[in-house]
Amino acid sequence: MIRLANWYFLLLIPFIIYIFIIKKNKSTLKFSSVKLLRSSGLKKTYKHKIGKYIICLSLVILVVALARPQETNQPDVIKQKGIDIAMVLDVSGSMESVDFKPDRLSVAKDTINEFVNERPSDRLALVIFAGTAYTRIPLTLDHNILKQSLKDITTESVNDDGTAIGMAISVGLNRLKKSDSASKIMILVTDGDNNAGTINPSTAADLAKELGIKIYTIGVGTDEAIYKGIDFFGQTTYQRGGASLNEELLQEISDVTGGQYYRAKDPETLSKIFNTINELEKTKFDRDDFINYKELAFPLIMIALILLLLGIFLDRYYYIKIP
Structure with missing residues (x-):
């Protein structure tokens, strides 16, 4: 023509x-x-x-x-597979534990970065939380800006200390609830228990269920947290502490929303978990605007x-x- x-x-x-x-x-x-x-x-x-x-x-x-x-x-009809995903990452102080090398947060960031590379057709959002939660990057197909923002995240990116899992889920839901995608999921990565915020995680999970949003929860860390420090003489010291991960809560959140709970006690397992999530069924949609x-x-x-x-x-x- x-x-x-x-x-x-x-x-x-x-x-x-x-x-x-x-x-x-x-x-x-x-x-x-x-x-x-x-x-x-x-x-x-x-x-x-x-x-x-x-x-x-x-x-x-x-x-x-x-x-x-x-x-x-x-018009070229392009069949693609894509879903909207909210990445919700714990950046509380406990994520500095060095039981993962170099530490839990660095390993989680690298693993999420690899996961982003495997999802070129998906819109992704990034939410970070500690004692409170906020959206770092809203849903976007510009994965470069998301990866750059992810690279700059530290445990100081959120001022309030603590672990507000309920608030983190609520902020993630705000990113996904207006999405018109047929499939919407949230991936929550944390090493702690809900001890901050004004929103109950169970209430947030019930809301996610009503919105049709699956939540995949990932608990990171061994049974013992290890924190690195410097003593008076400038020598490196290590302090050990018990794990505060609430696996029952994370299991409940995933069960209510139709997702799944995973436990990662080492970086290799965490990477395999994200590879498993990457195999989720994707939604097909046609684009004829080209x-x-x-x-x-x-x-x-x-x-x-x-x-x-x-x-x-x-x-x-x-x-x-x-x-």
Whole structure:
């Protein structure tokens, strides 16, 4: 199918035809007689008009080129698979534990980054939380900006200390509830228990169920947290403490929403968990808003210029005009 992007340029064609074909040009040089030229073998023929016709044709083709003819294909129906995902990451102080090398938060960030690379067709959001929660990046297909923001996250990214799991889920729900995607999930990564915030995690999970949002919960860390510090003499010290992870709560959240709970006691297991989630059934959707336009003006311009040069040569130099 051919379309003209600037069709109004075609209105110039009648004027070009009138000037070169219809309009009679009076000769500016008068002869008392042309018998002498004719007697020499040169006769009045239509050959001398060929150059003018070719020039006219070249200008018409140039006008058509200005109208920007384009070859259009049928809309390309692209079948993709994609879901909307809210990544909810715990950045509380306990995520500095070095039972994961170099620490829990760094391993979680690297694993999420790899997961993002595997989801090119998905819209992703990033929520971080400690004693409170906020949206770091709303749902977006610009994964580069999300990965850059993820890279800059530290345990100081949220000022309030604590672990507000209920608030984190609520903020994630706010990112997903207006989504028109057929599939919406939340991936919650934490190493603690809900001990801050004003929203009960069970209440937030019930709301997620009503909205049709699955929550996959991931508990990270071994049974013992290890924190690195510096003593008075500048020596590195390590302090051990018990794990505060509430697995029962995370299991309840995933069960209520139709998700699943995972426990990662080492970086390799955490990576496998995200690979498992990556195998989730994705929603197919068709996109027919891609139409390819092939510009046809450039070949026409080349043809017109060649004809223009040929026409000028024939009209001015090759044929002698007989009045």
